[in-house]
Structure formats: structure tokens, C-alpha cells
Amino acid sequence: MVALLSGTFLATNAQAVGGPGARRHHGEAHGPRSGLSKIDLAGWAKAQLAADKARRAKKKPITGALGSVVGTATAVTRQATALLASADTAAAANPTTLVLYDNQGPYGQLGELYAMAAANLSGHFGTVTAKPVQQYTAGMLNSYSAVIYIGSTYYGGSVPDAIPAAFYTDVAAGTKPVIWMGANIWNMGSAVGATQFAQKYGWDPTTSYYEDGGSVGTVTKVSYRGQDLTRNIPAGQDGGVLRPNVLTGTGYPAVTRVAEGLDSSNGHTFGWAVRSSNLTYIGEIPFAYVSEADRIIAFEDLLFDALAPATAERHRAMVRLEDISPNSDPTELRSMADYLASQNIPYGINVIPVYTDPNGTYNNGTAQTITLAQKPQVVSALKYMLAHGAVLMDHGYTHQYKNVANPYNGVTGDDFEFYRAHVDTADNVVYDGPVAEDSALWAQTRVTSALLQFTLAGLPKPTLWTTPHYAGSAADYKVFSANFNARLERSLYFAGTLGGASAAPNTFIGQFFPYVVKDVYGTKVLPENIGNYEPEAANNHPARLPADLIASAKANLAVRDGVASFFYHPYYELQPLKDTIDGIKALGYTFVSPAAL
Secondary structure, eight states: OOOOTTTTTEEOOOOOOTTOOOOOOOOOGGOOOBBEEOOHHHHHHHHHHHHHHHHHHHOOOOOOOSSSOOSSSSGGGOOOOOTTOOOOOOOOOOOEEEEEEESSSTTTHHHHHOOOOHHHHTTTTEEEEEEGGOOOOOOOOGGSSEEEEEEEEEEEEEOOOOOOOHHHHHHHOOOEEEEEEEEEEEHHHHHOOHHHHHHSSOOOOEEEEEEESSSSSEEEEEEETTEEEEEEOOOTTOOOBBBBBBEEEEOOOOOOOEEEEEEETTEEEEEEEEEEEEEEEEEEESSOOOOOOOHHHHHHHHHHHOOOOOOOEEEEEEEEEEEEETTOOOOOOHHHHHHHHHHTTTTTEEEEEEEETTTOOOTTTTOOOEEEGGGGHHHHHHHHHHHTTTEEEEESSSSSOOTTTSSSSSSSTSSOSEEEEEEESSSSSEEHHHHHHHHHHHHHHHHHHHHHHHHHOOOOOOOOOOGGGOOHHHHHHHHHHHHHSSSESSSEEEETTTSSSSTTTTEEEOOSSSEEETTSOOEEEEEESSSSSSSSSSBBBOOOOOHEEEEEEEGGGSSTTTEEEEEOOOOOOOOHHHHHHHHHTTTTEEEGGGGGG
């Protein structure tokens, strides 16, 4: 689980590719998950709950014209279907999405980060436009297939409402699908009238709050499409999940619980996501503290209802072999290739073309650098793999930075290449920002040098890329996009990207995907969403065994057309790979090549 602390993004650790007996750190193994850097979520949660208490103190329960308010969220009636009643969900050849976000108030920076996450996922379906909500003009909704509004700033009290009245009016009068997550739905209720809102949507947002019985409780599970998804928020950083007050009585439309939340502190269940008419409402913004089986999966699938409702059920899986370098064991590589070929499983191979140990960490104090061309047996094994179902991928140039600890020892595979990091006193890996010389030219030089090494070794040019330890600057990601057809990885998305400003150097959201997306950098990104086998705990990350990968793949069955994508280090024994693949196959997944996505 990624920790989101002020100024600290606890996500990535490192993994050595040294020879037998070498110390091995966790690398892409654990990060980035999905989280934020340089954002005070504890302060944001405290401010949101204080504002919500103030709103509740001023509001008296009302009785709608057609019925009465249900006093507790637990009395919401669960519906058997999840159809968009009266909504315009006709499939478009190229669905268009409008993402609206907040950028006001002391936590205004959250809005753009969350908007990038929503825009990236919407990029799976078609083109995306993202803009601050105050730029909305009357009728704009009608120009898009669907709209997503992300309420990250609680408007009220000291922060005036920045949402144009036209947006409230257009949503209430329209039929286009709208996904609204987080705050300010009560302002729409007040703007259009609580009774009018209830007559169309069947619930009253003006009497819906984040607390149940005086507390946000402990919402630990979200059930969606037959899967139990996790929700793990550290104490003091949970802003709560809005509990909809659904109206009962003759004439009110049915409110469908699209996803069910469980408050384990009191056993109450409620609609984590509810739908009626053209509105799907999610009671929180599910982009913080995300792991591989998290409730974000529900949102990732809900986008199909709004943007591609006719999508057929399909579940594919993908595997890649990670951190292969000139120092890898060719026998191990051939063994992996033989097993995967015997199972007719295509796969990716992530190759680092130059291995270097500048301080002799694993070579008795003597510096060592090895290129692919200097290891013909490794090259032969790679060619053997390519002839037996593998797809060649570039995994950086040296997968380390100079001769300094970044964060461990400067050895290929252990350290970051395009980003600086250190290990703090609590044994967390902390992101420090891009390397000192970072620029598009510097990144291009690294890529050009890497591709040359593949050519010198007689290997084909890779068309796919994975950033070492999944971390680079916005400028780096654009260089990778210019040189490769796609990236296969988790990625960082930096503040300032949507507004066209220079990206903030270390304020970002990390994200991974259950399907192919076109992200806000304009790059095609292939999914890696269930992690990897890692038998030992490190840097406050637990071990991750085949059963954990299989459980994450099961949770991702909730995505109707998703991919369960993982990776495996070939220096580990073959049996855990077999167990993982057998378990994922048993869930009904079909393995495909990265080149097929």
C-alpha cells in the first residue's frame, strides 16, 4: 500500500540483477502503486470533515414532495440491475469524455492530479478533454459522450462555490451520462432544488453526509460485480465516503446501488456508488491509497457504462520477465522460455542492455561494466526466447544512476536511472525528484545509447519500453513516447501537465491501469496492474506470493474487458511462476502477447 504523506511518496524499492548470492532489492516489484507526492491528505481530510459537519449543523432534515427522507444510508434498497435509466448511452465510434476538476482552495492542487488519473483511464475509450470546472459553459455537456466531475475541493464556508450554475442545470436537464465523484453534489441539489433533484434521481444530496453516527467509520470493502474490493486508508487521512440518503414513497425513481460499501466499524452497508437517470455518483475520489485489488477497480469498470456500454466480457492476462541484463544467467532464461513455450504463453522480456556495478558492490570492490555484445551466451538465450514467443522490450540503458546510491548502491537493476530517491530512517523509499541533468536531450541520449547496444548485439530494435523503477520526469516520458510504440509500466503524472505549465518537479500522482490507455502525455501505455512475485518483505512492503497475484487477478475480473498483467524475475525458481500462471488461467484469463495489445 502506498503511503501518502506530506512531501513523501512511499512507493518504489529496488531489485538487483546481480549474480547468484547477490543482495536483491525490490524494484518495479512494489511501485509506484497509485498515490500522491507532496500532498497533505491528512489536512485535506480534516478540512473536508470540518466543512461537512458545519453543513450538517445548518441543515434541517426535509420531507420531499413525493415521499420521505430515509434517515440512514443503510436503508438504501439494493436494485437488481445497473442500467443507466433514461441516459443516453448509445455507443460512439470514438467516445469523447469531458473531465472537470476543482483547482480552488488550499488543496486545489489535488484536482489536477485526480483529473489526470481520470483522463488517463478515459483515454482507453477515446479522446479526452480536461479543464477546471469553472471553465464550463452552458451546453458544453452536450458536445461529449460523457462527463466526469471530480469534487476534490469542498465548496462552502471559506471557499466559494466555483461550479457554474450552468453545469448544475445542464446535468439535471440532460440525458448524457455524468459520473460525479466526491464533493459538492449537495450544492447541485440546492441549486436545482432538493425536491426537483429527488424527483429525477431519487435521493437527497443536501441531507447526505460523510459521517454515519458521528464518524466516517472504517470503510474497508467495496463490493462490485461479484468481487470484494479493498479500501485501506490510514487513520487521520480518510475524508470519508458520502452516504446517500435515498427517498422512499410513490413516484420516486429507483436508485441502484452500483457498488456496495461496508463500514466494518458498525456493519453498515451503503451505496458506495449509486445510479439513477443519467447520474452515477461515487461517494469519494478513489485515487488515493490504491493497491492491486482496490475499489478503484469499480470506477475503472464503471467507465464502460458511460462510454462503451456494449462492450463484451473478456479477460486477458499478460506476463513479462523482468530485469534481464548482460549479467543474467542464460540457463535460467532458457528454462523460463521452455516452460512458457510449453504452455503456449506469449510474453515480454524486459532487457537492460548495459550492466554496470561502478563501485564493485557485487564484484569484490572492483568496478564492472558489461554490454550485451560482450555476453554472446546471454544474447543467444535472448534470441532463443524471441523464437519461442517473447517480445523484446527496452528497460532503460543501465537501470542505475552514476556511481551513487540511488537509493541503494548504483548497481544496474537496484537503482533508479531517471529519478533520484533515498531510503529514509523509517526504511521507506522516498522520491526526491528528477536527476540533476534531466532534460529531453539527456533522456534521448540514454535511449539512443540503449538502442545502439541492442543493434551491436545483433538484436532487433525494441518497440516497447519500461521505465526503470517506473519513474521519470514528464520530459522523460515524452522522449520515451517519441521512440517507442508504447510503454508497459506504471507511471508518474506531474502537476502542471494539464494546464500546460512546466511540470512540478516532485508533485505527482502515480497510477497503473487495467487496460490499455492513451495517457495525458499522449502515450499508449500497456497495463501492469497486479504486481509481481516477491518472496521477501522489504522497505515496509510485504512479501507478494502467487496467491496474492491470483487474488488480485480475481478482483480485476470486475473489469469487464480488463487485463491481469504481472511480471516475474527469471532468477527466481520456476515453480512460483507456474503456480501464478495456473491460478490466473483457472480464473478464466487467456494469456496474450504485449505486442497484441
